[in-house]
Structure formats: structure tokens, C-alpha cells
Amino acid sequence: MAETKRPNSPAASYDGPPDYRVIGRHGVFPQTSHDEIERINFLAQMNRHLAARVVPGVKAAYDARVAPGFAAAHGRPIATRHEARKAMLEDPAFCTWSALRRMTMEQRQQAGRWTVIRQREELNERGKALIEGDDRLVLNPALAIPRYVSAVDHHCMPGSYHREYAPDDFTNGANYDHAGFVTTGGLLGKYSDGGGHAVVQWVKKNLPDFAPKKILEFGGTVGHSSLPLAAAFPDAELTIVDLGAPVLRYGLARAKSLGINNVRFVQASAEDLTGIFEDGSFDWVQTTMFLHELSTRALRNIFAESHRLLRPGGIVLHVEQPQYAPDMPLFEQAMRDWDAFYNNEPFWSRMHEMDLDAEMERAGFDRAKIIHGGVYGVVDREIFPDAAEDNTEDYGRKAAWHVIGAVA
């Protein structure tokens, strides 16, 4: 908090997620009761506890029991992250941590959904009033949801980003937005937009002359990472493409109520936008924490679409958790793979081992014009924890990302 910290006061030594009450609200944010807020606070603390106090035990067990046990049984050390994970499945430390981490996610979904569902009718009315008749929302009810999204609900979120429970429904957008705090523990800041601010900062620093007029974001969901782009380039028009109607509706209502008006929301698959956007019609194509929820073929199609849609000299940037480089310890790789196997992120594992440079080249980008970088979530540090200074490793969840991109 902004108050001066006295030595020996609890505030001086507190290290952990902020109280949920600091979260930024807007016109389509659900009402949250005292107890609903405390449920979210508890779950954020559970994740913090698991990362800060339980994971070190899992690592110690890996070093002391799992790796030596494997070597003794096989006459060679663990050679792949899959071997590491499977060996850990035989160890109680990993299993207990996994069970608790999974349950925390399930509890988060139930808690967040209850809050939204109990006020669905009122929330849908509020949302509708904000976006009714607005041509910046273009929905396509006939859009087919690909199997890589429909087969398992990503991060155990029932109904994923697309399921609708009532006409003009906002439910799954509101659940995703208001309770995501449980997983991020505030690392993404007041409006869950620390990723977007990081991208803006990176672009202004590394591409100071870049003055985009037309920006396209694939898989923008409710616009968490997108709105900072629109705000940083007020003369530009930002278009968000996503598969899910509830997140797009919610996104437009949220953007308008936050006073960001240079954004449009289009329901379509980024795999194929022919007939919607012309070749070379964008200066900038952005994705943030998006690639890991695709499939190999979808990723290739989307890279190809980004190439088709960029004007010569335009820029594509993908922000993602780091790839599994050979120098990343197998324990870390196995821990990062957890979400793929146990948190319904099936493409996470495969995506993080792909040669993305080769994929960019395959999509038509020039290898010499490929961009690499790294960013940390940018938040109001008076209130929110700073990812760059946080030493807790919550494998795959930390607001520390790689940037891979290219100049078209």
C-alpha cells in the first residue's frame, strides 16, 4: 500500500499478492461480496504458498530421491522432461503438490463462476446496455470452434471462452476477467494488463520510429493485453480477433467503460481471415500468451496469416513463456509441462519445444528479420508485486515472457 511502511509493522515485511480489493473495476465487472473476495484472496494465497513453500520441497525431492532413483534403476540419468515428469509421478512430493495445485484451480473456477452465474441476468443487461447496436462488435454465430479449443477446456475453465448460457451472454468473459487474479496473484496489475504494458514498453524502446495505424491482435480474449496497445497508439485502430463470443462482447463493454474507443472485436478464427481482412492491411500483428492454446497446424496457419496480413515493413510480435532450451534444467522443463498434462493446456508442451524461428521462416518471414526479446509484466509497483524482482518461480505462470517476432 502507499502508506509509509513502519519497521516491524506487518506491512513492512509482507511479501505476497495484494488484497483483491485493489483490482480495477469497470462497467461490466461483476459485483463481488465480502466472502467472494475473501475466497479469491485465499486461493491467490494458496497459489503463492504452493509456489513459495511447497515447490522447493518438490525440487529437493527430485534432487534427493527422484533423479538418483531413476539413475539407479536405469543405469543412466534422466534424459528428457517427460522421463523427469513420469519419475516424479512416483514421488509423493510431486503428487501432493500436483493434487493441491489442481484443486486450487478447480476451486478458483467454481468460485469465479458462482459469482458471475448468481448475477448473470443483471450482468448481461448491464453489458448489453454498454454495447447494444455498436458496430465495433462483429459476431459470427456460425463460426466452428476447432477441436484444439473444444476437446478440453483450457485451464479447467468450464465452457472455455466460447460457450454461451443465455442469449447475448457475458458469463465466461466475466469469470475469466474477475477471478484470473487467483492465478496471477496481481502480477498483471490492476486491469490484468501488465503484459500489454510490457509489449508497449518494449516496442517504444526497440522500435522507436514505429507508428502503427492498423493493429491486429489474435486471441485477444477480453482485451487485457490489448487495451494498452490501443491506449499507447491513440491514432491507430486496434482489431481483436477471437473465437469466443462471450469474451468479445465482454471485451467491448469493458473497453468502452474504461474509455478506450479505438478498438474493434471480431469473432473469427485467426487461422483463416481471408474474406475479412485483405493482404497487407495491417502494420502490426500481436499475440500475447496465445500460441500455447493452439495446435501445430493452427500455429502454422496463424503464422502464415500474420505474414499475409502484414504490409511490407510491418511487424509481428508473439509474447509467450520461454521455450524449452537445451540449457533449461529438466526439472524446470517438467514443472513447466505440468499445465499441459494436468491443467488442460494440451499444446503447451509441444509448442514450447518447437523451433519457432523455423516456423516463422516457413510462414514466409525472412530469417534475417526475426526478432527476439524478453519482457516482464509492467504494473503499478506501489500496489502490485513486480515480476522482475520476484524470485518465486511458479513454473509457467510468472509474468516473465519471451518475445519472438519478425519484420515483414
Added chain:
Amino acid sequence: MSFNDALNEAGAKPAGKRPYFLDPQVERVLAITMSLMQELAVAHQRADTLERLLKAKGVLVEGEIDTFAPDASASAERQMWNQEYIARILRIVQQENEAATLSDDVASGEMADDMVRDAG
């Protein structure tokens, strides 16, 4: 939407088979325990909020809760609440211990089979 629909939807299973890390019986009990832990935290924070509000409004004086001394009758009521609470939650321990002392306890299903045999 009925209340029951809302409960069902809030707790709906996500698409995708659930992994188990422990003996499923143990994992089920742990999942229930973790939800109880969550609800206990919520109840604790609510009591804390009440205390702080009462203090801010001057109804409650700093330290009053910590120095609170129930009179004999309140004390008995409170301690009995604790005893009842514990006994309620640890029912299965009591019943398993009772069972351990019985040599002629019979299952209702066995009795049912007996009764079929009796009729013949």
C-alpha cells in the same frame, strides 16, 4: 435459471478427463478438505472484518476480544459447543472404535441373506 442449475453450472466439470495424483479415495477427501479450508478462511476474514468495523465505530475497544472472559454459564456453553463440534466431525473415529469392541456385529446385508434363507 433455477438455483439448482446455478449450483450445477458453478461447479461444472471442465471438458477433459481429470487426472488423479493420489489414491482417488484420498484425493477426493483432500479436495473436500481444501474446500473446507477455503471456507474457514472466508469465515475468519468475515469475523475479522466485523471486529475492525465494530472497533472503527467505537463499539468494540482494542483488546476487548483478547481479554474477553465469559461468565461461567457462557463458558460452559462455549466449551460444550467445542465438544459437540469435535464429536460431530470425528464421528467415524468413534464408530470404528465402537465396532472394534464388538465380536458379534453383523451387516444388514448378511441379515438380509439370512432372512432369505430363513424363509426357505
